[in-house]
Amino acid sequence: MSRIHPTAIVDPQARLDSSVEVGPYSIIGPHVQIGAGTVVGPHVVIEGHTTIGKDNRIFQFASLGAAPQDKKWAGEPTRLEVGDRNTIREFVTFNLGTAQDLGVTRLGDDNWISAYVHLAHDCQVGSNTIFSNNAQLAGHVHVGDWAILSGYCGVHQFCKIGAHAFIGMYTSLTQDVPPFVLVSGNPAEAHGVNIEGLKRRGFTREQINAVRAAYKTIYRSGKTLEEAKAQLAEEAVDSGEGAPQIQAMLDFLGTTSRGIVR
Numbered sequence: 001m002s003r004i005h006p007t008a009i010v011d012p013q014a015r016l017d018s019s020v021e022v023g024p025y026s027i028i029g030p031h032v033q034i035g036a037g038t039v040v041g042p043h044v045v046i047e048g049h050t051t052i053g054k055d056n057r058i059f060q061f062a063s064l065g066a067a068p069q070d071k072k073w074a075g076e077p078t079r080l081e082v083g084d085r086n087t088i089r090e091f092v093t094f095n096l097g098t099a100q101d102l103g104v105t106r107l108g109d110d111n112w113i114s115a116y117v118h119l120a121h122d123c124q125v126g127s128n129t130i131f132s133n134n135a136q137l138a139g140h141v142h143v144g145d146w147a148i149l150s151g152y153c154g155v156h157q158f159c160k161i162g163a164h165a166f167i168g169m170y171t172s173l174t175q176d177v178p179p180f181v182l183v184s185g186n187p188a189e190a191h192g193v194n195i196e197g198l199k200r201r202g203f204t205r206e207q208i209n210a211v212r213a214a215y216k217t218i219y220r221s222g223k224t225l226e227e228a229k230a231q232l233a234e235e236a237v238d239s240g241e242g243a244p245q246i247q248a249m250l251d252f253l254g255t256t257s258r259g260i261v262r
Contacts, residue, residue: 005042023060031077032065035084048096049077053084053109061091068095068121070139076103083109083127090115097122101140108145126163135167144179146201148194162252164201166194176256178218179248180211188261190219203245210235210242214249219262229253 003021004010010022013030020034023042028034032046035054040046044058048065058064065080067073078097081104082088092113097104101122107113108127116134119125123137126145135149138156143149144163153171155161160176167173168184168191177183182194193215198208214235218228229250236246253260 017054029065048080050080050082050096052082053086055085056082056088057086058088059090059092059115062088063091063093064088066093066095068098068139070098070100070121072100073098073121078121079104081106083107083111085109086111086113088113089117092117094119095121098139114151120157132169146197148197150184156258159258160252160256163248164194164197166197173261175259175261176252177261178252180245181215181261183261190215190261204241206241207245208242210239211245211249213239213242214246218249218253218260225253225260 005022005024007024008022008026010028011030014028015033017034017036019036021039023040025042026040026044029047031049034052037055038052040058041060043060044062046064050065076099078099080094080096086107095105098121105119105121105123107125110128112130114131114133117131118136120137120139122140125143128146129143130148132149132151134152136154140158141155142160144161146164147161149167150169152169153167153173156174159173162177162179164180165177166182171184171188172186173188180193182191183189184191193211195208214232217231232246232250236243236250239246
């Protein structure tokens with residue numbers, strides 16, 4: 001029995017695994033590739049040079065691989081890449097990349113993407129993230145693994161959000177968020193460490209304490225960012241089990257170009 005509904009329009013050049021399901025009235029373009037076990041719901045449009053991995057669930061009215069909302073885009077064959085086991089809910093929009101950046105928008109594995117979420121051109125999103133309803137990323141945003149973006153938060157272009165960070169509801173984010181940090185507000189402010197999230201993911205007490213100490217160095221010591229980075233480098237050497245977490249924060253601070261939320 002065919003897994004493609006007779007009302008769906010799938011271009012003959014599209015490459016779909018034989019186990020892919022496509023619901024009524026969905027449209028799949030010629031440059032699309034979809035892996036085994038993925039279910040495409042009704043009224044979904046997947047276009048552009050888009051690759052989707054295995055065992056994804058794409059709900060009705062999602063739009064994946066449409067042209068980037070960037071006036072500089074001139075029809076270049078840029079891409080969208082989606083990994084495995086993602087849940088992509090209703091009215092989600094993922095755009096292609098642009099030639100001015102990496103040329104690809106990426107979503108990793110095991111992400112939970114709620115309704116009305118927008119990933120603009122050239123966004124790079126890791127794995128195991130949660131995007132609540134109406135979380136919006138402008139172009140060129142990077143989001144690390146296990147980050148959580150609450151409902152209606154908006155992220156300015158070129159911002160970076162570190163792994164395990166938590167962005168509160170209705171937050172307006174215009175600067176970078178280091179790993180493990182909890183921010184909220186308009187404008188955004190740091191409000192401590194995402195301790196509950198770290199506990200749920202199995203971080204030890206020593207690791208969490210190391211992250212808390214690093215947070216205090218960055219946000220509570222009165223040091224400049226450069227002074228804080230120098231102290232973190234020293235702390236990373238003597239922090240035992242928590243050293244990788246401090247190093248992750250230090251590495252992130254070395255890549256920020258917009259400054260961090262303070």
